[in-house]
Amino acid sequence: MFRNVAELVERAESQGIKISQVMIEAEMDVSKRTRQEIMDEMYNNLDVMEQAVKRGLTEDMRSHSGLTGGDAKRLQTYMREKPYLSGETLLHAVSMSTAVNEVNAAMGTIVATPTAGACGIVPGTLFAVSGKLKPTREEMVNYLFTAGAIGYCIANNAFISGAAGGCQAEVGSATAMAAAAIVEMAGGTPEQSAQAVAIALKNMLGLVCDPVAGLVEVPCVKRNAMGAAIATVAADMALAGIKSVIPTDEVIQAMYRIGCTMPTALKETAQGGLAATQTGRQIEAKIFGVPLNQ
Amino acid sequence: MKYKSVFDIIGPVMVGPSSSHTAGAARIGRVARSVFGREPKRAEITFYGSFAKTYKGHGSDVATVAGILGFDTYDRRLKDSFAIARERGIEIVLRTSDELTDHPNTSRIRLMDERGSVEVVGISIGGGKIEIIEINGFPLKLSGSAHTLMVLHEDRYGMIAAVSNVLTKYQINIGHMEVSRRERGHQALMVIEVDTVVGEQAVQEIEQIPHILGVSVLLPT
Ligand code: SF4
Numbered sequence: 076m077f078r079n080v081a082e083l084v085e086r087a088e089s090q091g092i093k094i095s096q097v098m099i100e101a102e103m104d105v106s107k108r109t110r111q112e113i114m115d116e117m118y119n120n121l122d123v124m125e126q127a128v129k130r131g132l133t134e135d136m137r138s139h140s141g142l143t144g145g146d147a148k149r150l151q152t153y154m155r156e157k158p159y160l161s162g163e164t165l166l167h168a169v170s171m172s173t174a175v176n177e178v179n180a181a182m183g184t185i186v187a188t189p190t191a192g193a194c195g196i197v198p199g200t201l202f203a204v205s206g207k208l209k210p211t212r213e214e215m216v217n218y219l220f221t222a223g224a225i226g227y228c229i230a231n232n233a234f235i236s237g238a239a240g241g242c243q244a245e246v247g248s249a250t251a252m253a254a255a256a257i258v259e260m261a262g263g264t265p266e267q268s269a270q271a272v273a274i275a276l277k278n279m280l281g282l283v284c285d286p287v288a289g290l291v292e293v294p295c296v297k298r299n300a301m302g303a304a305i306a307t308v309a310a311d312m313a314l315a316g317i318k319s320v321i322p323t324d325e326v327i328q329a330m331y332r333i334g335c336t337m338p339t340a341l342k343e344t345a346q347g348g349l350a351a352t353q354t355g356r357q358i359e360a361k362i363f364g365v366p367l368n369q
Numbered sequence: 370m371k372y373k374s375v376f377d378i379i380g381p382v383m384v385g386p387s388s389s390h391t392a393g394a395a396r397i398g399r400v401a402r403s404v405f406g407r408e409p410k411r412a413e414i415t416f417y418g419s420f421a422k423t424y425k426g427h428g429s430d431v432a433t434v435a436g437i438l439g440f441d442t443y444d445r446r447l448k449d450s451f452a453i454a455r456e457r458g459i460e461i462v463l464r465t466s467d468e469l470t471d472h473p474n475t476s477r478i479r480l481m482d483e484r485g486s487v488e489v490v491g492i493s494i495g496g497g498k499i500e501i502i503e504i505n506g507f508p509l510k511l512s513g514s515a516h517t518l519m520v521l522h523e524d525r526y527g528m529i530a531a532v533s534n535v536l537t538k539y540q541i542n543i544g545h546m547e548v549s550r551r552e553r554g555h556q557a558l559m560v561i562e563v564d565t566v567v568g569e570q571a572v573q574e575i576e577q578i579p580h581i582l583g584v585s586v587l588l589p590t
Contacts, residue, residue: 076370102375107564116376123382123443138386140426179385182428184443189378189496191388197379219379226378231370235378236389236495238419238473252378289423291386343419344473363425 076101080228080269080323087265094255094265095217098224117216120186124175124198127185131174138180140362143292146300147174164207165307172199172303176296189226189235192291193249195299197222200253200306208260221259222252225272232324233331237284238343240334242298247279247330250302250309257310273319273326275309280326281333283341285348288359294349372498381497383442389474390420390427393493395447398436399590400501400513401478401489406585409480411460412437418473420493421465430463433476441590442497472502507549507558515544515562517587518572523580524550524557531578532559539571556582 077083077097087097102113130136132151137144150170153159159166176195179185188197201218210218226235229248234240254271258264263271279302287293319326340347349355372378383392402409414433416424424430428448435450438457446453454461472492479488490503501511504519511517518536522528529548536543542564550557567586576584 076373078370098375105373113375117379120376120379120382182385182448184382184384184445186380186382187388187392187497188380189388191383191385191392191497194385194388220375223375223379227372227375230372230378230496234495238389239495288426289419290426343423345423 084265095220098220127175127178131178136177168200168203168303169300176299180292193245196249196302199303218256222256225252225255242284243282246298246302250306251276253306254309267313269323271313273323284343285350287355289345387427388497389493391432392442392497394429395432395436397491398433405480410482413462413479415464415477417470417475509549518561520559521583
């Protein structure tokens with residue numbers, strides 16, 4: 076198995092193959108399963124993601140708490156009716172990423188990528204970019220392997236959960252994973268994928284995990300939305316040949332160190348940040364029926 | 370390397386909203402069920418740390434019970450686990466504790482019926498991945514994602530060799546192995562993660578080794 080992004084890129088470039096293929100081969104090696112079995116499992120994940128995007132864009136999603144739901148549709152309606160400012164692919168990515176995260180908040184079925192809190196970004200960008208690049212189903216599955224390869228490096232060298240490393244570890248990782256996968260699908264090199272990871276993750280450093288009332292809803296849904304936007308733009312920048320001065324693995328290391336020094340109040344405990352705002356506290360008191368000062 | 374597979378990152382397929390607090394909670398419940406080996410009559414669940422604080426919003430309670438019922442993280446019945454447990458006559462007791470634990474997402478599950486009980490402590494480490502850190506008071510480390518053989522035996526020499534001889538005979542490869550004991554010279558628990566299915570015959574053969582007190586097999590969850 077590759078231990079970090081540098082080794083992953085090295086393996087891909089020396090063999091002249093894509094990151095997704097390195098991931099599939101490594102998975103075969105570790106799990107002792109056949110290529111077909113591994114591909115089938117990922118096809119299944121892709122189907123679940125597609126369902127979630129569709130549900131979020133067509134059904135009236137509402138979470139149990141009533142805090143989230145309906146924004147994915149709202150954005151689609153806006154795109155149909157108004158001359159929107161940012162790009163079409165970008166806004167689809169934002170809307171689809173929102174859709175999946177709204178389905179998650181409503182206790183619907185999703186694929187954790189890498190976690191449920193950040194489950195919108197990888198499928199949201201995948202289906203938005205696919206609208207433009209028209210990939211085959213197999214290329215769409217490869218997108219997930221590439222995203223997985225980056226997530227694998229981040230998870231083993233840092234962390235991927237808000238409780239462990241803040242939102243930079245959760246939404247940040249998903250954003251970096253998506254950026255790399257978009258680059259590959261658009262025909263970029265493994266090295267460009269790695270650059271996209273660095274560019275995307277650098278813009279997520281320091282992001283704290285501060286969910287209101289401890290629920291994976293506020294700010295999570297909107298962070299998924301903006302994660303999708305950053306991933307898409309980071310991919311374009313890397314495809315343009317822009318490079319990160321700090322190498323990718325060092326950016327991941329920086330994320331790790333920032334996460335280690337981040338106070339517990341800002342790591343999913345709902346004690347700081349947006350959770351501790353006046354409105355955040357009021358929502359918490361209302362949902363759990365507890366007095367405000369607790 | 371904590372994460373071994375691409376499906377630890379792209380996966381699991383699950384009912385939301387939280388991989389650590391919903392899917393992870395369900396998986397700990399499911400491993401507890403599998404260690405117990407049958408449907409319990411009563412389940413006592415204790416949540417610590419962040420589980421204790423936020424379980425309501427994440428459905429960690431509902432998910433844990435779903436796991437105890439043997440449901441997977443993506444099972445649509447997950448939401449209705451309390452009602453299903455009631456129908457099946459399983460009594461559920463839920464507690465929260467403010468005792469400090471090493472990991473913020475910790476749950477302790479005690480399952481019992483007239484024939485016996487087990488107690489499992491698990492932690493949810495992120496992305497739906499879990500670790501079991503204690504079974505019946507034996508400290509250990511178990512992922513629950515491999516075929517696992519658990520052998521309770523008297524704490525004396527030669528036990529590891531005797532068990533691994535049987536595995537060798539059936540060509541079962543050991544991926545990870547740990548021996549845990551509460552006190553020297555009493556009982557010990559051998560936890561062996563293997564690459565392939567451990568058949569009925571191999572289990573029987575291990576059971577017949579002198580000083581072995583019990584053998585159980587966990588399927589990957
Ligand atoms: S704020 Fe916390 S719970 Fe919400 S998406 Fe970020 S890491 Fe996850």
